[in-house]
Amino acid sequence: MEEKYIPRDIEDKWQKRWEDQGVFKVDADSRMEKYYLLEMFPYPSGNIHMGHVRNYSIGDVVARYKKMRGFNVLHPMGWDAFGMPAENAAIDNKTHPAAWTYANIDTMRKQLKRLGFSYDWSREIATCTPEYYRWEQWLFIKMFEKGMAYRKESFVNWCEPCQTVLANEQVEDDCCWRCGKQVRQKKLWQWFFRITDYAEDLLVHCDKLPGWPEKVTTMQKNWIGKSVGSEACFAMENSDTVIHVFTTRPDTIFGATFMCLAPEHPLVEELSRGTEQEGAVKSFVDKIAMQDRSSKALENYEKEGVFLGVYCINPLTGRRMPVFTANFALMEYGTGAVMSVPAHDQRDFDFAKKYKLDIILVVSPKEGTLDPVTMDQAYTEPGIMVHSGEFDGMDSRDAILKITEHLEAKGLGKRTVSFRLRDWGISRQRYWGTPIPMIHCPTCGVVPVPEEDLPIVLPEDADLLDSGGSPLGHLDEFKRATCPQCGRADARRDTDTMDTFVESSWYYMRYCCPDYDKGMVDPEAVRYWMPVDQYIGGVEHAILHLLYSRYFTRVMKDQGLVDFNEPFERLLTQGMVNKATITCPEHGYIFPTDVVDGGNGSSCRHCGSTVEIGRVIKMSKSKKNVVDPNELLGKYGADTTRLFCLFAAPPEKGLDWSDEGVDGSFRFLSRVWRMIKANEAMIRNSTAYDGSLDSLDGKNRELFAKTHFTIKKVTGDIEDNFHFNTAISAIMELVNVMHTLEFDSIDEIRDAVYHLAVESLVLLLSPFVPHFAEEIWAMMGHDKSLLNENWPVHNEDALVEDEMLIVIQVNGKLRGKFTIEADADEATVKARALDDDLVKKFIGDKAVRKVIVVKNKLVNIVI
């Protein structure tokens, strides 16, 4: 063992040893209980960032801990390798996306290895390899055959700079989530996955995921957005045409005074044709279509619409209702038509006020009255039915069902359910993705590629600079195809690629059998390893990735590939890594290295202005508050870096970066190192104490008890909720106690107890700082890796205290304390408390009204 703690030497040595011995390689073994630990795989953007370091450090603790508990631990890693940044980089640097991606993978793999994570690298997968995506193409065809994948022409979010379609989820505040530019609407033929078929099932199972944070299941439930309501039919005044509406408030149907259709609604054009409003409607619809979402957002709640020139009839009142097309009616939700009840819906109210439409009150508050003329907002609460014929006087909540039944009986409506969740659009007009294995034939239409022709390999020579549409569309070689059905030679291959969320929806299954070539997954391997016991990743994937994965698992189950519904047993969403920002009035965000410390505060190196320390926010390059893992590794090594990430905050909370804090973690390890180095010979020449607590006293007794307490505490913190911060602080406490021992005399018992403490310390530290622990373990004379050791078990008897500290309170305030033998009876404790000098002083001449004694804890004297 070296005199000084030099992480680099130790870490290189152990990483090499682990790799040479293949200690992380696992195989399915039915004799062993499996544990599948998974962390979200990274996009190979070029370098590992601190978010990855944190995520994977958390995972590695669990993996190593479970291994020491005797589980057969599957802990894989791979690459979410398709995606737009590769194309953007390719255009910027004139490299090929594949070359860029694989180079990044090499760099990042090295970084992960440098951090000493316990991955089974033999299972590594990259989603951009044909061996991987061929099975995705295969499943796509299966889904197509079942109608689970289908094509429709629809409005899509179109990002002009990226030349691509975006999923709703990829649009943030009406801007592209990647480039941040405004998104506009465009109509294209797109492939969709019918995830809405599973809306109900996905929703119901949200309540059957006890290992998931409630926050996440709630977000998913809201995203699925089930609402129960009714569909009602409104006939047109002078034609057979019927407008179907969805409403959650059938109790207000008597108050419906007008109708609103989404601008894209097919009836808009049909109904307005030939009326004097035709021109006005057409220009309104065109305007809305041209409008991008952000300008809609700018108008923010400004309701607009145009009269179609026709009327429909309220099925229950017979009232003539003018039909409008309005910007707030959404084609994608419900039926795209809204029956407007201005008295009881705020949007309808605003619209009615703007266009001077009738307002009829049909639900009256239980107390007081409302007048439609003087109302200044809609009344949306339940109440008593009025102006509603036979339903008058009824509680409006009861009327919801009664009116629906009434409509059903008359054939004018039915109970129905509407979901906010839409089908998943997966077509992307991009190059770097999985080709969609379909052929378009002028005769046969859309035909799947025959299975034996899979994979459809992504060609290497696409021209990415030719923006506009799919790059694959410009490759005649690729595009040209023979129809598998009729043999026509002028068929055309689909030139779109799939959304990269498709790859990440099933990669965790492929880890079970990365080289399997007879199918998408090896049924046996999946049966053994799946489902994932613990999944760890960022909360930013709470909705999309996790919902899609749950959906894909169901699709694969229907395909007979797996026999379970839910892929992830337990989920941990770790918080973000934050750091303080620094701003200069002249230069905006600046790097810490651009700050010069002067006499009167800190100033900008470039302009000399006084800089301001800004808020602590998520690390990002643009805010210049990032920490480079490479620098940390160079300065402190992997163990310190990992230790700080785990110590500074519990995993589910945000981690505020502190350079001083990292220093502290390094100091802790150095301190332990020095302590053990100082006692090296003694540790080697002693054996761990294996007696009981009873035969110990003084410091030895204290250390023995502390050792067992620490084992219990650390084990509990890992098992219960992964609160590594408190586990580590418990270990620090143990070390603090170890420091109080004196070695100036010869004492075999002391050495044995100390040996036990060191041994436990090293075992407990090993999941957090594995290289460090291995080095000390080896010094102690062990020749096996710590990974093969058993996790220590505490002895409950060692925790039994014979003396308890009792707190004395007077009227709830702390006034004194004393120690007494454990389990002393109440009368003794009480007498002792009342006898305390300080307590006597506080009681004075007042009468003691009551004395509460809590066994082994406290005495409260009430005066």
Add this chain to the structure above:
RNA sequence: GCCGAAGUGGUGGAAUUGGUAGACACGCUAGACUUAGGAUCUAGUGCCGUGAGGUGUGAAGGUUCAAGUCCUUUCUUCGGUACCA
């Protein structure tokens, strides 16, 4: 607007079923050892007060012998979502 989470020292964060608030760190102060230290070790460190003591977990009430913890009201911050009929 709606949904969710969280407010504790100068800082990150601890506090079992209500029972010593501030564990463990960072920072800071003083001292020791040093040619030196941004190394190490020792002591101290919520706030007010010389002191006895008082006071203190976003704010205001309440329950209780006892409240960071339970209840009511309220404020703030962060995250998600947003014309969903």
